[in-house]
Amino acid sequence: MNKKFWIKFSVMLAIVTAILVLDLVTKYVLDAQLSFSESVTVIPYVINFKLVHNIGAAWGILAGRQAFLIGLSIFFLAIFIAYYCKEKNKTWFLNITFGFLIGGCIGNLFDRIFIGYVRDFIQFAFWQSFPVFNFADVALTLGVVMFIIYLILYFTRMKRAEKKLGINVENVKDDAKNFSKNLEENERTIKESKPKLQKKTKQKSEDDIKKVEQNSLTNIDEIEKNSQQNLSVKRQNSKEEIGHKPQQKVQKTAKNAAKMHKNQKKIERKDSNGNRKKINKNSNLQSDVRKGDTSGGEND
Secondary structure: OOHHHHHHHHHHHHHHHHHHHHHHHHHHHHHHHOOOOOEEEEEOOOEEEEEEEEOOOHHHOOOOOHHHHHHHHHHHHHHHHHHHHHOOOOOHHHHHHHHHHHHHHHHHHHHHHHOOOEEEEEEEOOOOOOOOEOHHHHHHHHHHHHHHHHHHHHHHHHHHHHHHHOOOHHHHHHHHHHHHHHHHHHHHHHHHHHHHHHHHHHHHHHHHHHHHHHHHHHHHHHHHHHHHHHHHHHHHHHHHHHHHHHHHHHHHHHHHHHHHHHHHHHHHHHHHHHHHHHHHHHHHHHHHHHHHHHHHHHHO
16 A cells, blocks of 8 residues: 555545534534424524424434434445445545545434434424434435546546447356356366365275285295395305315415425525535634644744
8 A cells, every 4th residue: 555545544534524523513512402393594584593402314214213224324334344444446536425424424423322212403494304414414415416527537438448448248257157156167177176186186096006015026026036046046156165275275385385495595505606616615714823823833
C-alpha cells in the first residue's frame, strides 16, 4: 500500500469523524434545548427545528422494532466496509462516498443502541409531511446518491472498455464459472482416485521389493559360488607351489655350497702361495745375513 492510499483513507476517516461529531453534538444540544415536538424556525419557509423521538424508520415504518433495525444497520455497515476492502480502485470519489455512508450509519446506530430511539430535529417548512431527519440521515442520503453515481460511472467505463477490447463481461463470467466447475470436478476425481493410486503404488512397491530381494539372493548365491571356486583354485595353486619350492630351495643351496667350496679353495691357494713367497723371502734374508757375517770375520 502506497502513500496515496493512506492519504485517501485518512480523508475518509476524517469525514466519518466530522459527521459523527456534528450529528451527536447537534442531537445533544437540541434535545436539551427543545421539548418534544417543539418547533423553531431557522430559515423562514425553508427549514424548522422540531425535536422528534423516532422509534422506527422513516415515516414511522417498523416502529418499535429496534432490535431488527439495529441488526439491519449493522448488516449494511458490514456490507459497506466489505465492499470498500474488496474494491481495488479506491478513488477519491469512492473514499468520500464511503465516508458519508459509514458516518451516517454509525450516527443513527449509536442512538438506537444507547438511547433506544433516533433523535430527529430537521424539518422542511415548505413540506411538513416529509419525515423529520438529522445530519446522519443527510450523510446517508448523500452517500447513497454518490454511490449510485459511482456505479453508473463504473458500468459505463466497463462498457467502453468492452467496446474497445471487444470483450463481453458476461462471457468472461461464464468462462470463469465453467473453469471453476471444471476445477471442482478435477478435485473430486483426484480425491476419488487417490486411494486407488495409493493401492496401486503399494502393490508396485511390494512387487519391486520382492524382485529386489530375489535378485539380491541370486547375486549372493553366485558370489558364494564364485568365492568357493576361487578358494579351491587358490588352494590347488598353493599346494603346487609348496611342492616345487623345496626342490628349488635344495638346488639353490647345493649351488651355493659348491660356490662356497670353490671360493674356499681359491682362498687357500692364494694363502699358500703367499706363505711360500714369504718363506722364500725369509730364507734369502737369512742366507744374506750369514754371508755378511762370514765376510766380516775374514777381514778381521
